[in-house]
Amino acid sequence: MPSLQEIVMAVPGVVIGFAFHEFAHALVATWFGDDTPRLQGRLxxxxxxHLDPIGTVLLLLAGFGWAKPVMVNPNRLHPRVVGEIAVSLAGVTMNFLLAVLFLLLYTLADLGLLGWYHPVLSETFWIAMTMNIFLVGFNLLPLPPLDGFRVAVHLLPRGSERLIDNLYRFSPLVLTVLFVTDILDLSPVYNAVYRAVVWVATPLAKLITALPVGLLNM
Structure with missing residues (x-):
């Protein structure tokens, strides 16, 4: 059970991660011709x-949660398959970019280049980064209703309808077992995402920290 301070520091990362993730789904769906998210107020x-009260609280307390899913009508996406894949990957792409941003902010805060240094501020940015890395890695799992499944389903051969139906039926149980028992070690996935985030953020951090200090504090 995390401490109250840890919960408070995790709030920005969770709220921003969820909101931007779902907004990205809605935005890309709109780009591909489906106005369902806009009509439902998700754009x-x-x-x-975007926040689901129970899912948000659970993520803060137990490390497992969810937001309100964005409803998309695949029949309105043009082209449909490309649109479905793009919409599915939009959320994790947004979380990846957020993780890069929060790592940059953590680096600047830790160096005292944001105009105000405090370890709680640095830790808040670090937790926000890890939360978004979690959202990337977790949502890439090929299980419904996660984004990874919506991509993987297009890679399955024809005649896989029964398999897909069974995955939808048993996925909630499988996901619960994964988190309750830790039977599947997802740390390699999260570590791979973290390394990718560092790879992208490092040259940007070097570029930013090379700027004059006065410019950074404007």
Whole structure:
């Protein structure tokens, strides 16, 4: 059970991660011709439109949670298959970019280049980064209703309808078992995402920290 301070520091990463993830789904769906998310009020960065109260609290307390899924009508996506894959990957792409951003902010805060140094600020940025890395790695799992499954389903051979139906039926149980028992070690997935984040963020951090200090504090 995390401490109260740890919960408070995790709130920004969870709220921003969830809101931007779902907004990305809605935005890309709109780009591909489906206005369902817009009509349902999901084409917004307002966290209240995307947060599920129970899912948010569980992620803060237990490390496992969810947001309100964005409803998409695949029949309105053009081209459909490309649109479905793009919409599915939009959320994790957004979380990846957020993880890069929070790592950059952590680096600047830890160096005292944000105009105000405090270890709690640095730790908050670090936790936000790890939360978004979790959202990337977890959502890439090929299990419904996760984004990875919506991509993997297009790679299955014809005649896989029964397998897909069984995955939808038993996926909630499988996901629960994964988190309750830790029977599947997902740390290699998270570590791979973290390394990719560092790979992208490092040259950006070097470029930013090379700027004059006065410019950074403007």
């Amino acid at each position: 917004t960065l307002n966290p209240l439109a």
